[in-house]
Amino acid sequence: MTTLDGRHVYTRRDLMTKYGMALSALEEWYRHRRWTGHPEAAGTLGRELVWDVAQWDLWYQQRHNTDNLITRAGLEERHGLARSTLERLWALREDNGHPEPVKTLNRVMYWDSDAWEAWYADYKQRTQRRTIDPDRTGDPEDLLTLAEAARVLGVTPVSLAHHPTRMPRGWPQPAEEHQLPSGRPRRLYRRADIWTYADTRTAAGPHRQHPSRKPRSADTTDPTPD
Known part of the structure; x- marks a missing residue:
């Protein structure tokens, strides 16, 4: 075994041989050690970096310990939630308080x-059957853009629609629709219809997975470096 000042150490070639790892993965872990927690080098042998054997083995063991941890695939199966729902909850984490992942392995959170x-x-307790207290001022026949409707409801536009064809449950049909020079549609909603939506709104429950849908074998949606 390689030694440095009487201590057992690993070179990257030692790690490639012992663990069957690619050099690119080892280099990436060390390059992103701020996020991966990879140990600092113990020194150099010639031009090669080396790492303390006991320290590196402990880090590697802890890194790959997933006891009591769960991936999106596991959450899909346990709660019957659609992948798109889980991704949306994560994307809106600044608003909903979604927890951060404990670790990311091979780009799986x-x-x-x-x-x-x-x-x-x-989260379910806070959002299910949540009432909205809208701004009741203004002419009921006024036509509002989506941003204006959001201000009436006291929410952000992104909480109303995550893409144009999937609006919240119970959302009214536009009273008018025009095509902008860019080709995108401009939808206008009656203020009275927005008030009605606020009075009747309930949060959508979890999406159940269709029986014929095959579960995904991997969760590769996060670009965080390993």
Whole structure:
């Protein structure tokens, strides 16, 4: 085994041989050690960096320990949630308090199972059958853009629609629709219809997976470096 000042150390060639890893993966882990927690080098042998054997083995063991951790695939199966729902919850984490992943392995995010369960139970309690207190001023026949409708409801436009063809449950049909010079549609809604939506709105429940839909074998939606 390679030694440095009497200590057992690894070179990258040692790690490639022992663990069957690619050089590019080892270099990326070290390059992004701020996020991966990769140990600092113990020194150099010639022009090669080396790492303390006990320290590196402990880091690697802890890094790959996924006890009580869960991926999106696991959350899909456990809660019957659609992948798109889980991705949307993650994308809106600044608003909804979605927990951060404990670790990311091979671009797959892992969350603490207990922490995620506690957050989701609280999230459902906060959002299901949540009432909206809209701004009741103005002419009921006024035509509003989506941004103006959001201001009436006291929410952000992104909470109303994540793309043009999928509006919240119960959202009214536009009273008018025009095509902008860019080719994108401009939809206008009656203020009275927005008030009606606020009075009747309930949060959508979880999406159930269709029986014929095959679960995904991998969760590769996060670009965070490994």
